Amino acid sequence: MAPAHTPPHPEYLTGRSRCPPPAAIVTGATTNRRRHLNRRTRPVAAPPLGSEGAGGESGRKMAATSGGSGMWRRLTAGMGRALRAASGGGRAAAEAPRAEELAERLRAQKREEKKREVPGDPAKRRVRELAMLSRQLQQVHPNVLAKILKEGTLFQNEEIVVINKPYGLPVHGGPGIKNCITDVLPVLAKMLENMKAEPLHLCHRLDKETTGVMVLARSKEVAERVRFLFKTRQVEKTYWAISLGEPDPAEGIVEIPIVEKEVRSHQSHYKMTLAPSYRLCPEGGQLVRKRRERSTESAVTRYRRLASAAACSLLELQPITGVKHQIRVHLAYGLGCPILGDHKYSHWSKLAPQKLPEITLRRLKLQQSKARHLPLHLHARRLCLPLHQRLELVCKPPPFFLRTLEKLELDISKD
Numbered sequence: 001m002a003p004a005h006t007p008p009h010p011e012y013l014t015g016r017s018r019c020p021p022p023a024a025i026v027t028g029a030t031t032n033r034r035r036h037l038n039r040r041t042r043p044v045a046a047p048p049l050g051s052e053g054a055g056g057e058s059g060r061k062m063a064a065t066s067g068g069s070g071m072w073r074r075l076t077a078g079m080g081r082a083l084r085a086a087s088g089g090g091r092a093a094a095e096a097p098r099a100e101e102l103a104e105r106l107r108a109q110k111r112e113e114k115k116r117e118v119p120g121d122p123a124k125r126r127v128r129e130l131a132m133l134s135r136q137l138q139q140v141h142p143n144v145l146a147k148i149l150k151e152g153t154l155f156q157n158e159e160i161v162v163i164n165k166p167y168g169l170p171v172h173g174g175p176g177i178k179n180c181i182t183d184v185l186p187v188l189a190k191m192l193e194n195m196k197a198e199p200l201h202l203c204h205r206l207d208k209e210t211t212g213v214m215v216l217a218r219s220k221e222v223a224e225r226v227r228f229l230f231k232t233r234q235v236e237k238t239y240w241a242i243s244l245g246e247p248d249p250a251e252g253i254v255e256i257p258i259v260e261k262e263v264r265s266h267q268s269h270y271k272m273t274l275a276p277s278y279r280l281c282p283e284g285g286q287l288v289r290k291r292r293e294r295s296t297e298s299a300v301t302r303y304r305r306l307a308s309a310a311a312c313s314l315l316e317l318q319p320i321t322g323v324k325h326q327i328r329v330h331l332a333y334g335l336g337c338p339i340l341g342d343h344k345y346s347h348w349s350k351l352a353p354q355k356l357p358e359i360t361l362r363r364l365k366l367q368q369s370k371a372r373h374l375p376l377h378l379h380a381r382r383l384c385l386p387l388h389q390r391l392e393l394v395c396k397p398p399p400f401f402l403r404t405l406e407k408l409e410l411d412i413s414k415d
Contacts, residue, residue: 127366130373133400134168134209138178145169145179146187153192154213155393160226161192161200161216162383164395167375170208185216204230207325209341212239212380213395229386230322236384239317239327240306240397242377242404243337244346244357246313250305254330258323259296265349272325273348274333299323301330307410311357312340314410327378340404341374363407377401 137145152164165181173180186199200216201223217223229235259275262268275296278287300320307314315337319326325345332338332345338354339345346354353372361368379401385391397405405411 127370127373130375130400133375137166137169140179142179142184143187146184146191149181149184149188150191154395155391156192159218159222159387160203160385161188161218162393163214163216165206165211165214165380167209167211167398167400171202171205181214188216189218203227204322206380207376207378209376210378210380211395211398211401213383213393214380215383215385215393226385226387233320233322234386236382237319237380238382239319240379240381240401241315241317241327241331242340242401242408242410243313243315243331243335244340244354244360245311245337246308247303247305247315247331247335247337252303254299254301254303254334256299256330256334257292257296258299258326258329259293260324263349267351269351271344271348272323272329274329297321297323299326299330301327301334303331303335306412309410310359310363310408312360312408312410313337314405314412339376339378341376342378343372343374360408363409364404365407375400377404 137148140148148166149163152166153161154164155162170177170180172182182202185201189197189200198219200218201220203215203217203223203226206212206214215226217226257275257277258272260270260272262270275293277290277292279290280286281288298321302318302320304316305313306316315331317327317331328339328342328345332342333348340360341354343352343354346352353368354374356364356366356368356371356374361371364374366374379395379397381395381397383391383393385393396402
């Protein structure tokens, strides 16, 4: 009796077992044997490439029978699932960096939200407000900055536009500066007039930390005329400043030339400083005229004390000349009363935060370790411009300036 053929054992096909296939099953029923031999074979799908090792040629021949056909389909289906799982693992590996980036982005967003949370402690809230002053205008779009300048317009006619310059906004660009007044002048001109308007022109400049009145011209010709008025000292300028200490005398004129020099220290840097025309002779104690340096510039500042309290003073200043950092240098080195928040000119040989008196710290609800956040309290309050007719342009101090006046109890009406 001839043995009937049976399909290979699954473990033998997949290579997971070294045992030979089970022996053929011998049946005694002739009808069953004939029925098996006469059974028609059905075609099966061709195995994928690389499947010769899983059964070989003999495996395909045996799989041609009806019993082997079902087994082979189950085998190929299992291999397909394995391939799909492998490809899915690759996609998961590729998506892993994206998930990490998303998580980092969410963590950064939470940190920003935590920074924006308003501290409950008034002292911490004050420090945060001061620290944000110099950064907030560097983080906005130039169009938004132009809109802020437009809303702060003090005066305009067919020749000039007068704006209220915000704190921390430089006039010219430079390293690390994203926004400056010069870059947004074309956008500002279109907002004030129309889309075909020519860019506005600078007539003078203010320091980055100085606030207040600033004149812009609508044409180059008008800009040249206004610059000539500034150069020939026909423009009357009035500033307000909060200083440390009280000037003695309470009113006067500082007339000391100024020169720029290099400060040699562990942090070498350049500063404007006094260059007196006279020196004190050690022998007789007489004043002797010095030889003037070529780069020295004449500087004259008129000052008047308006109020004083908490070891501070509110001063009205009129710079007759226009030397770089003139008011700051004359107050710090000439009168010994540096401007509140002027960390650069509160020391000569080092770059360090301003040292504040204890009573000033208490009034400001500030610690000395946080004094570095104090902004410069210098404000261009008024300009008298003789252009065709005399224009008097006045600008009120910014909110941080007024809050400091209130905290220090510097009341102008008292003096």
